[in-house]
Amino acid sequence: MDNLDYGIIGNCKSCALVSKTGSMDWCCLPAFDSAAVFAKILDENKGGSFEFKVSDDYNISQEYLWETNILSTVFDNGEDAFQLIDFMPRYPRDDGSYYSPPDVIRFLRLLKGKPKFKVLYNPRLDFAREETYNENKGNYIKSYTTEGKYDSLFFYSSLDLEDILQQREITLTGNAYCLIGYHEKLITQSLDRSYLKFQRTKTYWMNWSEKTTRYSHYSNEIMRSALVLKLLSYKKSGAVLAAATTSLPETIGEERNWDYRFCWIRDASMVIKVMAGLGHVKSAKDFLQFIIDIIPDKDEKIQIMYGIDGQKELTEHILDHLDGYKGSSPVRTGNAAYIQKQNDIYGILMEVIYQQFLQFETSLENSEELWTVVRGIVMIVEENWQKPDKGIWELRTEDRHFVFSKLLCWVAIDRAIKIGEVLRMGINDTHWKALRAEIYDDIYNNGWNEEKQAYTQFYGSSDLDASTLLMESYGFIDAKDPRFVSTVQATEKELCNDGLMYRYKNKDDFGLPSSSFTICTFWLINSLYKIGEEQKAKAMFEQLLSYSNHLGLFSEDIDFETKRLLGNFPQAYSHLALIETAANFSKGHISEENAFSGF
Numbered sequence: 193m194d195n196l197d198y199g200i201i202g203n204c205k206s207c208a209l210v211s212k213t214g215s216m217d218w219c220c221l222p223a224f225d226s227a228a229v230f231a232k233i234l235d236e237n238k239g240g241s242f243e244f245k246v247s248d249d250y251n252i253s254q255e256y257l258w259e260t261n262i263l264s265t266v267f268d269n270g271e272d273a274f275q276l277i278d279f280m281p282r283y284p285r286d287d288g289s290y291y292s293p294p295d296v297i298r299f300l301r302l303l304k305g306k307p308k309f310k311v312l313y314n315p316r317l318d319f320a321r322e323e324t325y326n327e328n329k330g331n332y333i334k335s336y337t338t339e340g341k342y343d344s345l346f347f348y349s350s351l352d353l354e355d356i357l358q359q360r361e362i363t364l365t366g367n368a369y370c371l372i373g374y375h376e377k378l379i380t381q382s383l384d385r386s387y388l389k390f391q392r393t394k395t396y397w398m399n400w401s402e403k404t405t406r407y408s409h410y411s412n413e414i415m416r417s418a419l420v421l422k423l424l425s426y427k428k429s430g431a432v433l434a435a436a437t438t439s440l441p442e443t444i445g446e447e448r449n450w451d452y453r454f455c456w457i458r459d460a461s462m463v464i465k466v467m468a469g470l471g472h473v474k475s476a477k478d479f480l481q482f483i484i485d486i487i488p489d490k491d492e493k494i495q496i497m498y499g500i501d502g503q504k505e506l507t508e509h510i511l512d513h514l515d516g517y518k519g520s521s522p523v524r525t526g527n528a529a530y531i532q533k534q535n536d537i538y539g540i541l542m543e544v545i546y547q548q549f550l551q552f553e554t555s556l557e558n559s560e561e562l563w564t565v566v567r568g569i570v571m572i573v574e575e576n577w578q579k580p581d582k583g584i585w586e587l588r589t590e591d592r593h594f595v596f597s598k599l600l601c602w603v604a605i606d607r608a609i610k611i612g613e614v615l616r617m618g619i620n621d622t623h624w625k626a627l628r629a630e631i632y633d634d635i636y637n638n639g640w641n642e643e644k645q646a647y648t649q650f651y652g653s654s655d656l657d658a659s660t661l662l663m664e665s666y667g668f669i670d671a672k673d674p675r676f677v678s679t680v681q682a683t684e685k686e687l688c689n690d691g692l693m694y695r696y697k698n699k700d701d702f703g704l705p706s707s708s709f710t711i712c713t714f715w716l717i718n719s720l721y722k723i724g725e726e727q728k729a730k731a732m733f734e735q736l737l738s739y740s741n742h743l744g745l746f747s748e749d750i751d752f753e754t755k756r757l758l759g760n761f762p763q764a765y766s767h768l769a770l771i772e773t774a775a776n777f778s779k780g781h782i783s784e785e786n787a788f789s790g791f
Contacts, residue, residue, distance in 0.1 A: 194756060195741060195756045195757055196440070196741055196745075196747050196756075196757040196758075196761045197211060197212040197741050197742055198210060198211055198212070198217070198218075198233075198741070198745070198761065199212075199254060199256065199263040199278075199743050199745070200261070200420065200423055200436055200745065200761075200762055201261055201262065201263050201278050201279050201280055201296070201423075202261060202280050202423040202436075203280035203281060203282035203292040203293075203393075204282060204290075204292060204422070204423065204425055204426065204427040205222070205223055205224070205280075205292050205294065205426065205427060205428065206219070206220055206221055206222060206223050206224050206226070206280065206294055207219070207220075207224065207280070207423060207424075207436050208230070208278070208280070208296055209233065209436065209437070209761070210263055210265070210278050211243075212252065212254050212265075212742055213243070213252050213265075214243060214244050214252065214254075214265040214267070214276050214278075215232070215241050215242070215243035216230050216241055216242040216243065216278070216296070216298075217230060217231075217232035217233040217239070217241050218230055218231060218232070218233045218234075218436075218437060219296060219372075220453070221294045221345070221372075221374040222294035222374040222375075223294070223426075223428075223500065224426060224433055224436065224453050224500055225453045225454065225499060225500055227317070227318045227319050227341075227343065227525075228240075228316075228318075228319050228320075229315045229316070229317055229335075229343075229345055229372075230242060230314075230315060230316070231316065231319055231320060231514070233437070233440070233517060234438075234439060234514050234515075234516060234517055234523050235320070235514040235515045235516070235523075236515075237515075238316065238320045238513070238514060238515070239316060239320055239514065240314045240315050240316030240320060240324070241312065241314055242298075242311075242312070242313050242314065242315070242372070243311075243312045244267070244276060244309045244310070244311060244312075245309055245310040245311075245312055246267050246269075246307070246308070246309045247269070247308070249269045249270075250267045250268060250269045250307075251267075251268050251269065252265060252266070252267055252268075253265070253266050253268075254266070254742065254743065255743070256416070256419075256743060257277075257394060258398075259397065259398055259401035259402075259415060259419070260279075260393075260394055260397035260398060260401070260419070261279070261397055261419050261422070261423055262277060262278070262279040262390070262393065262394055262397065263277070263278040263279070264276070264277055264278075265278070266303070267307060267309070268303070269307075271304070271305045272304065272305030272306055272307035272308070273303035273304045273305060273307060274300055274301060274302050274303055274307045274309075274364050275300070275301040275303055276298060276299075276300055277298070277299040277300075277301060277390060278296070278297075278298055278299075279296075279297055279299075279390060279393050279394075280292070280295060280296055280297070280393075281293060281295055281297065281389045281392070281393050282393055282396055282397075283389075283392035283393050283395065283396040284396065290427065291392075292427065293373065293374075293375070294373065294374035294375065295371060295372065295373045295374070296371070296372045297369060297370070297371050297372075297386050297389060297390065298369065298370040298371075298372075299367070299368075299369050299386055299387065299390050300364060300367060300368040300369065300370075301367050302364050302365070302366055302367055306363050306364065306365060307363070307364045308361050308362065308363050308364070309361070309362060309364070310359050310360065310361055310362065311351065311355070311356045311359070311362060311370070312359060313326075313333070313347060313356050313357075315335045315345050315372075317335060317336070317337050317343040317344070317345060318337060318340065318341050318343050319511055319514065319523075319525075320513070320514065321340050321341070321511075321513065322337045322338075322339040322340040322341075323337070323338075323339070324336070324337055325337070325338065326357060328353050328354060328357055330353075331348070331380075332346050332347055332348045332353070332376075332377075332381075333346070333347040333353055333356070333357065334346055334347075334376075335347065345372060345373070345374060346372070346373045346374075346375070346376050346377065347370065347371070347372055347373075348369075348370070348371040348373070348377065348381040349368070349369060349370040349371070350368045350369055350382070350383045351368050351370065367383060367387075368383065369381075369383050369386035369387070371386060397419070400419075400422065400472075401415060401418075401419065403471055403472065404418050404470050404471055404472065405469070405470045405471045407774065407775060407778045408778040409774065409777050409778035410774035410777065410778065412744075413737060413744060413770060413774055414470075414770070414771050414774050414775070416743070416744045416745070417744075417767035417768070417770045417771050418467070418470055418472075418767075418771065420745065420762050420764070420767045421463050421466070421467055421764055421767055421768060421771075422467075422472070422475070423436075424436065424463070424762075424764050425463075425467075425475055425478075426455075426500040426501075427478070428500075428501070429478075429482050429485070429500060429501050429502060430475075430477075430478030430479045430480075430481050430482035431455035431460065431479070431482050431498065431499075431500040431501075431502070432455055432459065432460035432463045432464065432479060432764065433452070433453055433454065433455060433500065433764065434452040434453075434454065434455070434456050434459045434460075434760070434763070434764055434765065435452035435453070435747075435748065435759075435760035435761060435762065435763045435764060436452075436453065436760070436761065436762060437452065437453070437760045437761055438450070438451035438452065438453055438523070438524060438525060438760070439451065439516060439517065439520075439522070439523040439524050439760075440517050440747065440748075440758070440759055440760045440761055441516070441517055441518075441520035441758060441759070442705070442707050442748065442749045442758055442759045443520075443705075443706045443707050443749075443751075443758060444517075444518050444519075444520055444758070445518070445519065445520055446520060446706075447520070447521070447522065448705075449516065449517070449520055449522070449523070449524065450524060450527055450529070450760070451508070451524050451525050451526055451527045452527075452748075452760040452763075453500070454497050454498065454499055454500065454506060454527060454530075455482070455497060455498050455499070455500055456496060456497045457483075457494060457495070457496060457497065457498075457537045457540070457541055458496065458534070458536060458537050458540050458584070459764055459765055460479060460764075461479075461537075461540040461541050461543065461544045462540060462765070462768050463764050463768050464476045464479045464480075464544055465543065465544050465547060466768045466771050466772060468544075468547060468548075469775075470771070476544065476547075476548060477548070479544070480544070480545065480548055480558075480562065481558075482502070483541065483565065484558075484561045484562070484565065485502060486498055486502045486504075487565060487568070493572060494537060494538070494541070494569070494572070495530055495531075496529065496530065496532055496533075496534045496537050496586075497527065497529065497530050498530075504530070505530070506526045506527050506528075506530040507526045507528075508524055508525070508526040508527055508528040509524065509525045509526050510522045510523070510524060511523040511524070511525065529582075529586045532581075532582045532586055533576075533579075533581045533582060533591070534581050534582050534583065534584065534586070534597065535573070535576055535577060535579070535581045535597040535598075535600065535601055536581075536583070536584055536594075536596055536597045536599070536600035536601075537600070538569045538572060538573050538600065538601065538604040539573075539599070539600030539601060539602070539603030539604040539607070539666070540600060540603070541569065541604075542566065542569055542603065542604045542607040542608060542611075543603060543607055543666070545562055545565065545566060545607070545611065546607040546610055546611050546614075548562070549562070549611050549614045549615065550610075550614055559615070563611075563615065563617070566608050566611055567608075569604055569608065570604070570605060570608045570624065573601050573604045573605060574627060576601075577598065577601035577631055578634075579591075580592050580593050580594075581594065581597050583596065583597055583649075583650070584596050584597070584659050585659075585695055585696070592650040592651075592653075593638070593650050593651040593652075594649065594650045594657075594659075595635060595639040595647050595648060595649065595650060595651070595657070595659075595660055596657065596659035596660065596662070598631060598634065598635045598639065599635060599660075599662070599663055599666060599668055600666070601631055602628060602631040602632055602635060602668060603666050603667070603668075605624055605627050605628040605631060606628055606667065608624060609621065609624050609625060609628065612624075632668070635647075635668070638651040638652075639651060639660075640675065641653070641654055644656065644682055645678040645679075645682055646660070646678060646679040646682035646683060647660040647663065647675070647679050648660070649696055649698070653698075655696060655697065655698040656682060656683045656686045656687055656696065656697075657683075657695065657696045658683060658687060658693050658694070658695050658696070658709070658712035658715055658716065659695075659715075660679055660683065661679070661680060661683060661712075661715040661716060661718070661719045662715060663676060663679070664676050664719065664722060665718070671722040671723055672723070676719075676723070677723045680716075680719040680720065680723050683716070683719075684716055684720070687712075687716075688716065689708070689752050690752060691713070691732055691735050691736065692708035692713050692736075692750055692752055693708055693709065693712035693713040693715070693716050694708065694709070694712070695709040695712050706751075706752065707749040707750060707751050707752060707758050707759070708749060708750045708751075708752055709748065709749055710736075710746050710747070710748060710749060710750055710763065710765070710766040710769070711763075711765045711766055711768075711769040713732070713736055713750075714736070714766070714769035714770060714772070714773045715769065716732070717729045717732050717733050717736070717773050718772065718773050718776060720732070721773075721776050721777075722776075729776075730777060733773060733774075733777070737770075739755050739757070740757075741757060745761070745762045745767075746761075746762060746763060746766035746767060746770065747759045747760060747761035747762065747763050747766065748760050748761070748763040748765065748766065
């Protein structure tokens with residue numbers, strides 16, 4: 193595939209990617225960060241996939257069922273047609289918990305005629321490190337490894353299992369199902385049982401969507417992005433993933449490819465702020481509990497990222513037996529960036545905590561824990577804000593005094609002061625306010641480049657950076673301030689290329705970036721809108737929306753020339769920015785049901 197034309201399905205524990213032709217090319221079980229059982233997206237020959245092969249006379253179309261994360265792919269040759277419905281079960285039990293097993297269900301609905309296809313079921317467990325064997329056990333197919341790390345997978349179906357193993361042509365004469373389970377099933381599987389799971393899962397997603405804030409413009413785009421963000425939320429711990437994949441490159445043939453199946457404090461905090469604004473407050477509370485759980489000691493520093501279960505060591509490994517997406521090696525698991533120092537995370541996290549105190553009820557116990565976190569963050573910022581770091585873009589070169597990092601240190605102290613005011617703590621305002629003023633003056637004097645008439649990437653630099661476009665949204669500067677207006681205009685002039693933004697153009701440790709970082713274009717659009725260039729902003733927004741894939745999904749990057757999607761997919765950063773930008777063009781209203789009950 194020349195583009196990331198995939199749909200994502202999932203159940204807030206794991207997920208799978210299904211191509212526009214119905215091929216499941218990516219799936220990790222039992223959790224998001226587990227080893228892949230299908231990874232064709234990373235190696236077309238070795239990775240493994242699960243597809244329904246039809247003759248060339250079939251037309252294939254794909255869409256999501258209305259306001260759900262259930263994917264429909266229709267195969268139709270005029271006389272014969274069937275619908276493939278893909279989902280991972282998720283729905284409430286009677287006791288209030290959720291049924292969300294590490295299962296994928298592929299429900300086949302006969303639409304007309306007698307469609308024919310072959311089932312190409314080819315799991316390659318543990319990232320295809322060792323050979324995977326498939327064995328017909330009568331009621332199911334067991335896939336397993338015998339060397340290296342042992343792993344297994346179980347396949348159930350109303351279709352003939354031997355026909356599937358031998359890849360014989362199958363004629364669909366009625367509805368059918370296929371179920372992939374990480375665990376062996378203790379209850380007999382059937383077509384009716386799979387259909388019931390489908391209906392319950394559909395009801396769950398429709399109910400969740402109903403509790404989402406509605407907007408007068410771009411409502412469909414906002415809803416799809418919200419559903420993506422929900423899928424990237426790991427229900428077990430409250431963590432939020434940056435993306436569902438690993439090693440999809442920023443540029444074809446280059447080595448800028450990373451494992452994004454982890455929780456970056458910065459990304460997750462931004463996602464949670466957006467989700468809370470859409471009425472899904474429980475997601476915000478779950479994430480805040482995740483933060484409390486990973487900071488047990490008062491003097492423990494916050495990492496920039498964690499595993500989805502709170503793991504602190506994310507050692508990077510290279511899977512050199514896989515070719516990589518379109519030959520873009522290396523394929524990585526883990527992410528060495530976890531050891532980096534990035535001072536901006538404190539301000540973003542503090543902003544989320546502030547919004548929690550400001551808008552929603554918080555128990556006394558939870559408030560006390562969060563207040564301890566707040567005070568601890570202030571201490572860390574006070575000790576570190578004057579030090580250089582790696583910055584928001586995780587540059588693996590020397591540390592620098594990045595303007596965005598300083599900005600978010602200012603945000604951290606500003607929000608801490610405001611949290612103290614909300615709680616009426618009578619905290620030492622004189623000291624904290626003096627610290628806030630000191631950081632402000634430092635940015636104002638050292639971050640500004642008089643010749644460029646703009647705030648730049650780092651102190652003493654003449655290079656511009658898209659992250660400075662966020663200075664207004666964090667309250668550091670007014671949208672009509674001449675410094676902000678000129679920063680927006682200078683940044684657009686230097687970093688915008690045919691309606692798409694560079695993060696920066698100065699060479700980093702991997703050379704000049706050749707693709708656009710999608711969220712940066714959304715930032716520019718927001719900034720243009722705020723300084724009064726509304727028509728220009730809206731035209732750019734419409735253009736950017738046209739670069740999504742066929743389902744309205746965005747990855748991390750967009751190629752400047754071809755406009756193809758690049759980078760890990762789908763990207764939480766991109767979709768949270770889409771929501772924020774779209775909200776600027778319309779006024780929201782809450783659905784009739786209680787928007788704050790959450791799910």
